[in-house]
Amino acid sequence: MFTKILIANRGEIACRVIKTAQKMGIKTVAIYSDADREALHVKMADEAIHIGPPPANQSYIVIDKVMDAVRQSGAQAVHPGYGFLSENARFAQALAAEGVAFVGPPVGAIEKMGDKITSKKIAQDAGVSTVPGYMGEIEDAEEAVKISNEVGYPVMIKASAGGGGKGMRVAWNDDEAREGFQSSKNEAASSFGDDRIFIEKFITQPRHIEIQVLCDSHGNGIYLGERECSIQRRNQKVVEEAPSPFLDEDTRRAMGEQAVMLAQAVDYASAGTVEFIVDGERNFYFLEMNTRLQVEHPVTELITGVDLVEQMLRVANGEKLSIRQEDVKLNGWAIENRLYAEDPYRGFLPSIGRLTRYRPPVEIAEETHVVRNDTGVFEGGEISMYYDPMIAKLCTWAPTRAQAIEHMRHALDGFEMEGIGHNLPFLSAVMDHPVFISGEMTTAFIEEQFPNGFEGVELPDAALRRIAASAAAMHRVAEIRRTRVSGRMDNHERRVGTEWVVSLQGQGMAVTIDADRDGSNVTFEDGTVMRVASDWTPGDQLAVLMVGGEMLMLKVGKISGGFRIRSRGADLKVHVRTSRQAELAALMPEKLPPDTSKFLLCPMPGLIVKVDVEAGDEVQEGQALCTVEAMKMENILRAEKKGVVAKVNASAGDSLAVDDVILEFE
Numbered sequence: 001m002f003t004k005i006l007i008a009n010r011g012e013i014a015c016r017v018i019k020t021a022q023k024m025g026i027k028t029v030a031i032y033s034d035a036d037r038e039a040l041h042v043k044m045a046d047e048a049i050h051i052g053p054p055p056a057n058q059s060y061i062v063i064d065k066v067m068d069a070v071r072q073s074g075a076q077a078v079h080p081g082y083g084f085l086s087e088n089a090r091f092a093q094a095l096a097a098e099g100v101a102f103v104g105p106p107v108g109a110i111e112k113m114g115d116k117i118t119s120k121k122i123a124q125d126a127g128v129s130t131v132p133g134y135m136g137e138i139e140d141a142e143e144a145v146k147i148s149n150e151v152g153y154p155v156m157i158k159a160s161a162g163g164g165g166k167g168m169r170v171a172w173n174d175d176e177a178r179e180g181f182q183s184s185k186n187e188a189a190s191s192f193g194d195d196r197i198f199i200e201k202f203i204t205q206p207r208h209i210e211i212q213v214l215c216d217s218h219g220n221g222i223y224l225g226e227r228e229c230s231i232q233r234r235n236q237k238v239v240e241e242a243p244s245p246f247l248d249e250d251t252r253r254a255m256g257e258q259a260v261m262l263a264q265a266v267d268y269a270s271a272g273t274v275e276f277i278v279d280g281e282r283n284f285y286f287l288e289m290n291t292r293l294q295v296e297h298p299v300t301e302l303i304t305g306v307d308l309v310e311q312m313l314r315v316a317n318g319e320k321l322s323i324r325q326e327d328v329k330l331n332g333w334a335i336e337n338r339l340y341a342e343d344p345y346r347g348f349l350p351s352i353g354r355l356t357r358y359r360p361p362v363e364i365a366e367e368t369h370v371v372r373n374d375t376g377v378f379e380g381g382e383i384s385m386y387y388d389p390m391i392a393k394l395c396t397w398a399p400t401r402a403q404a405i406e407h408m409r410h411a412l413d414g415f416e417m418e419g420i421g422h423n424l425p426f427l428s429a430v431m432d433h434p435v436f437i438s439g440e441m442t443t444a445f446i447e448e449q450f451p452n453g454f455e456g457v458e459l460p461d462a463a464l465r466r467i468a469a470s471a472a473a474m475h476r477v478a479e480i481r482r483t484r485v486s487g488r489m490d491n492h493e494r495r496v497g498t499e500w501v502v503s504l505q506g507q508g509m510a511v512t513i514d515a516d517r518d519g520s521n522v523t524f525e526d527g528t529v530m531r532v533a534s535d536w537t538p539g540d541q542l543a544v545l546m547v548g549g550e551m552l553m554l555k556v557g558k559i560s561g562g563f564r565i566r567s568r569g570a571d572l573k574v575h576v577r578t579s580r581q582a583e584l585a586a587l588m589p590e591k592l593p594p595d596t597s598k599f600l601l602c603p604m605p606g607l608i609v610k611v612d613v614e615a616g617d618e619v620q621e622g623q624a625l626c627t628v629e630a631m632k633m634e635n636i637l638r639a640e641k642k643g644v645v646a647k648v649n650a651s652a653g654d655s656l657a658v659d660d661v662i663l664e665f666e
Ligand code: ADP
Pocket: 082, 083, 084, 161, 162, 163, 164, 165, 192, 236, 237, 290, 293, 294, 295, 296, 388
């Protein structure tokens, strides 16, 4: 086995690879940019080599710089992680030229599968069913329209070099085909330096199900079951699980065998993933093959017990697979939630900043359940604009799907993260969503279930009561503390009242608290009593309570006259008042947020690529107003309703901050 490897990546995946290398007794070398001097992967590795300024195209993906680091370190092999250089044939060649092993497939397989047009042709020749469409390159917008009509709307316009959901647009008519062609092409040029575009049928309401394959360089290949990745936004995965709740044994075998067949058709040797979309009748169509370790590989590891990074290292070292197909047993159920620095309340747009608080739940590896958190960040660290905004991959495993979901709910409840916008409330909402629970989701899940975007969750009455009882008990503790601090009396507990009105989510609940040494009994107006016990003290941002015999975890912040409580996708202002204060509060006018409907605000920090309208223009609902580029994605901002443009404040080339006014309406 190698004695020293270099990891040509950063963040959680670099940390992930280092863990397995350490387990195998292999020394590790990290590379880092200026932005990553303090990063976790640098701290974890045995050595670290600086390779340049923050932008990836001046550091992590500059082959010459990475090669210099490889030479300097004397590493015998390089693991590329995912993204960056992982699917770059020139990089694999450069390593081969110096006798360094690339921990990935042979160059030929990367080249053939790295290109979506080529790989579709190979799949078709290998007898794997592919999405119907046009497999040539498309020259211009008019040709895109012509071909879209031949394929039949709706169509998916895709970059042949695409990845990470970039360079991809759905079109339902000629106008959208024209516009989609242009934005896919631009995005592909800026993200991949390759603007070749093709068009295929857009399959409506499919599932994304993919097969993990593992092949060695001696002609052996196996599949390690599937991953269900249908919960996506912007054609990118957020929640994955293994196995898929949709597959039966026959479909699994058919997909697995075709995936291995395809891998072997390109002499694949390493871990790889064959992605399919699957329709309601369990017809499956090849989408693409990712010739690398996949982001969501942990769910496969959790149900198969196979360490994929270890297998990749062994294969790269020329070993034969020690696992046969009949050894692969799928055991239990695993779920992964990707925590992203992106704001679910703002259309999942990326958010950047400092993680002022980062306390993931404790990792657990027991017979009955597993909690695994793959991460590359730490409290006080920065989520920068330079890289992928993923913060962590939180996984749970349990014998059944329902148990794995329940463990995930708790793990999310206990996950503390502050300082940046993040998608944790959204993930909690998904874990509680009846469609997700039923297992009957498609890639349209987010659009269909959150048609106006994510607006937070309205909690059911039972949950509100539990929170109200908790808030009353916490308020009592805070009041005791407060009167003690002001030092007015020594028998302060008696001065703190027992009758309170808790208002939350538009409801007022009158409660009476009867406290003893170990907790409080909270009595509601209808006479029901809820026992609350907790060691929460004022200032704690995570409250762990026993409420009515069950555990409840709340994220708690202080607001005037009460708490901000976040729980299961809800973000509540909870006021605890005396009945007199509650009466007065009811008379207070509600403060309304400022009216911003007359402005088009920049939804994220970004660069204005183009402005499509001028002062005086009348615009229709849905009309494109301008294009903002952020994180290499082009986002078209559209008119929410019919109106007349009064003033345009930005022009192409301007860099804007969040909420900067791009234009004003009359
Ligand atoms: P997965 O199926 O593993 O989620 P994705 O296609 O979403 O795969 O890509 C995984 C990661 O790699 C994402 O963070 C994405 O931004 C990044 N990525 C994918 N393709 C490229 C590429 N060609 N260049 C740079 N980064 C990429």
